[in-house]
Amino acid sequence: MTEQPDQPAPPRRAGVDPKLLEILVCPVSHGPLEYDAAAGELISRKAGLAYPIRDGIPIMLASEARQIRDAP
Numbered sequence: 001m002t003e004q005p006d007q008p009a010p011p012r013r014a015g016v017d018p019k020l021l022e023i024l025v026c027p028v029s030h031g032p033l034e035y036d037a038a039a040g041e042l043i044s045r046k047a048g049l050a051y052p053i054r055d056g057i058p059i060m061l062a063s064e065a066r067q068i069r070d071a072p
Contacts (some may be wrong), residue, residue, distance in 0.1 A: 016053055016056060016058060019058075021042075024036075026049065027062060028065075029044055032046075040052065042058050
């Protein structure tokens with residue numbers, strides 16, 4: 001199976017530095033974040049938001065976050 005050059009590459013998912021996770025908080029609720037490695041997201045249960053991680057960099061913008069269903 002060969003790659004076709006005109007197809008975009010899938011986004012890379014890289015881990016997040018554990019020390020960074022210790023200091024990051026949700027910019028909306030200022031609450032703690034949970035790392036979901038499978039989804040490549042940081043979850044704020046308090047705000048009901050999931051922030052994407054792109055190339056190992058958390059995108060901590062509410063406008064980039066998606067709503068999660070199990071929010072309080």
